[in-house]
Amino acid sequence: MPPRRSHKKSRAGCRRCKARKIKCDEVHPRCGNCTKHGVACDFEHPGVVDALSPVETPRPTTSTSNCDSPSTSTLPPTPSVDSSTPLPLYRNPEPLPLTSNSKSSRMMELKLLHHYTTITCETLAISSPVSEKIWRDTVPNLAFTGANFLADALLAVSALHLRYNAPQDQELIRASHAYMASTLSEYGASLSKGINESNAEALFLTAALIAFQSTASRIFTRDDGGDLKDRSDGYALPLSWFHSFQGVKAVVASSWQWLRHSGIVIPIIESQPALNLDLSGENANFFGHLLNGAEEEIVSMDDDPASQELTRQAYQHAVAVLDWAHKIPHTGAPLVFLATVSRRFVELLESRRPRALAILASYFGLLKCLDSVWWLKGVARREVMGIVSLFDPDDEEWWPRLQWPLRIALYEGDVIPPDVWGADWAAEKALLDEASQNGGFVSHIEILSQMFSAMQNMPTSMPDALDVVAHQTIYNQSRALRRHMLLQDGTQSPH
Numbered sequence: 001m002p003p004r005r006s007h008k009k010s011r012a013g014c015r016r017c018k019a020r021k022i023k024c025d026e027v028h029p030r031c032g033n034c035t036k037h038g039v040a041c042d043f044e045h046p047g048v049v050d051a052l053s054p055v056e057t058p059r060p061t062t063s064t065s066n067c068d069s070p071s072t073s074t075l076p077p078t079p080s081v082d083s084s085t086p087l088p089l090y091r092n093p094e095p096l097p098l099t100s101n102s103k104s105s106r107m108m109e110l111k112l113l114h115h116y117t118t119i120t121c122e123t124l125a126i127s128s129p130v131s132e133k134i135w136r137d138t139v140p141n142l143a144f145t146g147a148n149f150l151a152d153a154l155l156a157v158s159a160l161h162l163r164y165n166a167p168q169d170q171e172l173i174r175a176s177h178a179y180m181a182s183t184l185s186e187y188g189a190s191l192s193k194g195i196n197e198s199n200a201e202a203l204f205l206t207a208a209l210i211a212f213q214s215t216a217s218r219i220f221t222r223d224d225g226g227d228l229k230d231r232s233d234g235y236a237l238p239l240s241w242f243h244s245f246q247g248v249k250a251v252v253a254s255s256w257q258w259l260r261h262s263g264i265v266i267p268i269i270e271s272q273p274a275l276n277l278d279l280s281g282e283n284a285n286f287f288g289h290l291l292n293g294a295e296e297e298i299v300s301m302d303d304d305p306a307s308q309e310l311t312r313q314a315y316q317h318a319v320a321v322l323d324w325a326h327k328i329p330h331t332g333a334p335l336v337f338l339a340t341v342s343r344r345f346v347e348l349l350e351s352r353r354p355r356a357l358a359i360l361a362s363y364f365g366l367l368k369c370l371d372s373v374w375w376l377k378g379v380a381r382r383e384v385m386g387i388v389s390l391f392d393p394d395d396e397e398w399w400p401r402l403q404w405p406l407r408i409a410l411y412e413g414d415v416i417p418p419d420v421w422g423a424d425w426a427a428e429k430a431l432l433d434e435a436s437q438n439g440g441f442v443s444h445i446e447i448l449s450q451m452f453s454a455m456q457n458m459p460t461s462m463p464d465a466l467d468v469v470a471h472q473t474i475y476n477q478s479r480a481l482r483r484h485m486l487l488q489d490g491t492q493s494p495h
Helices: 015-020 032-037 100-118 129-143 148-165 170-193 200-220 239-259 265-270 294-301 305-327 333-340 343-350 354-370 379-388 399-409 425-436 440-455 465-488
Strands: none
Touching (some): 015 032, 100 129, 129 265, 148 170, 170 200, 200 265, 200 379, 239 333, 294 305, 305 333, 305 354, 354 379, 379 399
């Protein structure tokens, strides 16, 4: 009998190979036999315990007539599987190493994504089918390309929307907070690394979703352990709204060189009605009374001429936006107020200047026309009443100026009559057509972007210069448009 060929024994093989009594190649993290049969290997998953033993391969029997044959006595038996015996791959499928928590998270994400693409996306665009389609189809696809902060933002807003109908659902509460916290962390990290062509669209869309979330979260302030009243001064102003919408404006201004060519961002921006502001003060307007006495107040409260000018322009611009939005409220125009007012106006709100508060109350009154949108539901009544609580009813100067927002906020009907609102709804389309002659919202952003770029080279001691230049530019635009309209009417342009 010839000597047996020397071979190395497998003493540290995987458990499955040992159970099957076959040689293991001891390759980590998964041996060759387990890889071949598509089953789990305890090298890769040490905790795996086989619930079922694999089918042992029957050994062929040798007849007595050929027992002396070298071919049958010296070689190991040839593995064979009976045709009626299924392979171990099908006999003993290995479960994926998922915990109950990971399964629950997967189901929650599927639930949130489904709700977003079927329902929530329709509520992010007001009167704009094109924008609605982008929010539904294009934005999720962009998130799938690796923009994790955008994906988390979608899920956060969807969770908040679901929570609107189930405010006590603890899973939705945790999901809404967790996904938004993740969004803010990664969004901030991406901004710190810089905006570029590859991330500009995702950052803009994320900034917009953060603004939506900030606005809608106000509904649940008390449920989340906060309160609409702070401990010292009563009603707390929703300043986070301004900060989040101003953040959108900052992202647009700093990345406009890429966004201006975006097939995603431009349709969303163009869905906003074109700004058509009258900053001259020469024509009668609905909210002009909010500026009565402004000059005397500004001079008496500030000795610095430059600071006085910033405050003056902040008030004039805010009131001009109110007048514009008041004429076309059903288009979503009132939402533009949060992003277009100047930084000085936000500072005046933080200081709780009565004039700034009265202007803000009128702004919230405008939102009554959008009360059917879930993330704006009840905003007009809640915020107007909160601001009014900061005033003394015996204040003869400011109390009369709060009567319009009060009357609108407390109105019970679904449709506010034009005589109560103070504008004719039938004129909205004509006003929109007139405003479009000013170049649309994109042209307004082009101007702001140019000014933002110029501001990058200015000294840090001039942070508010942008407000001055923006005000003057828009003022010049409004005069040019008014002159154009008067010439069309055959009248003489103003001087």
